[in-house]
Amino acid sequence: MSTLTVLSIGPGVTVQDMGRSGTLAYGLSRGGAMDRLALAEGAALLGQSADLAVLEMAGMGGRFEAGRDLRIALTGATMRATIDGAKLAWGASHLLPRGAILDIGPVTAGAYGYLHVGGGIDLPQILGARSTHLAAGLGKVLATGDQLPLGTDTGGDTGLHLPQSDRFNGGTIRVVPSLQTDLFPQDQRDRFTATRFSRDTRANRMGVRLASEGEGFSVSGGLSVVSELIVPGDIQVTGDGAPFVLMAESQTTGGYPRIGTVLPCDLPRVAQAPAGATLDFRFVTMDEALEAERRFRAEIKALPTQIKPLVRNPHDIRDLLSYQLISGVTTGYDPEGDMT
């Protein structure tokens, strides 16, 4: 079986997919990739299912070597990446020849980068998915020396580029009222939407803390409300008054009141906001939320039509061609766009 070998690795790299369905009743949240749009982008670049497992890289990538010629795609937060020293475009697919070294460094924009492989990472499913769920103790962060099994690639072109929809600098996040929005007095809700928050350094796959100047948010009796269901995107206000956007690995129930719920299509923007980025919130109606979801899905469906051959500068092409002469690999980097 061919594998992807981890030669060195950043501190927060995990295997992710679309997460689990049907485990909520057992207290296990959906989990899965923080930025699901990045999964769709990688799937479009490689012409395969968005349900296949990928590597999610929080802030820093790693060095990898494949046991076979491997199609890869790089999406989500932009990271510095090379194959045997030759610079790679982000938001693009490439051929990683067998034995070559793929080196993915720190993020230059955003928070979570994604490495997709042709055929997906073929770990056994646990409770219906391959995604690591750190909060539940399912799977683990990757370590040097790990060998990841590769699925069967149905094949396709590489050297393709997909413009990444801009979601890496914070911005305005749309929310609908949550179950407990009414518990917050109107002046608190007004102040919430008027506040420019900055993404705190305290953020992980469970949630993203929002920092702001000025006083925090609270409800009367807020520490004694009945524990109730949580959905991803709920913005929980704990006792210290700072809002917390609950993300992929959130708890499934909780008693701290929630001031709103982020639209699923805006969650990638929250996930990808780097520490210090500014976020603000705007309430929308359910009809507006559904219309936004409709547009988001239409954009995902249209991703394949946005794909263009990579345009390379001559310096990179020379490096890559010389590499190909040595390795005998002749596909994947044709600047003319003929990828057969």
Place this chain on the structure above:
Amino acid sequence: MTDDPTFPRIRSAGTDGLLVSFGERLSEPANRAALAFRAAVDRAGWAGVEETSTSLVSTYLRFDPLGPGADSIRPQLETLLAEKTWTDADLPQGRRFFRIPTVYGTDRAPQLAEAAEVAGLSVEQAIDSISNARVRVTTIGFAPGQPYLGELPEVWDIPRQSALTPTVPMGALVVAIRQLVLFSVTTPTGWRHIGQTAFRLFRPDSDTPFVLRPGDEAQFIPTAPDQLANMDTDPDGGATSEVIR
């Protein structure tokens, strides 16, 4: 349970879910209603429903918001709600009673004294009160396989902490608002850590990954720290169980 005319109440939860609540606060009838109503929704098998679950007093349904969404599911919920008085429903079948060895206080559970003080009890009274309570699993939630257990005597109607405790270990027994939670993972919490068990609630490699079910009952038996340490290799942590008849 008062006959509050505002319940049962249907509300949206996010853009892709509906929540049917049977009470404002935890009560046994509201909890039984939530469990029985979810079972009825599952039996009904409506088009578009992707997942269901229960919380303490509510039944939740998730669906594709652009499929047969809230507009088609809400009327079906209203019809099903009208079929009977759900707060009169029976508890689930096949319930079990667990006796779980527990270290109260010490450095294994450092917030016992603080919790007792908030409840207005001495430490001895607190241990006596909690360890003699036979509590029921009202829901599984927060973390995998993790039970909310209730209801404790009124004296335990204490709020959560204002700040989160950064981590409590797996097997921690915590208290707030007349309920206990037994933690299945190491996690932050706003509840106070009063006891420590060696009971594993989530066993992903086993045929029964989630041990407890809503309706099961439990009692937390005082145990010395050195005895609990001996149980750390046993996934049941020395707990025994019997079927409730």
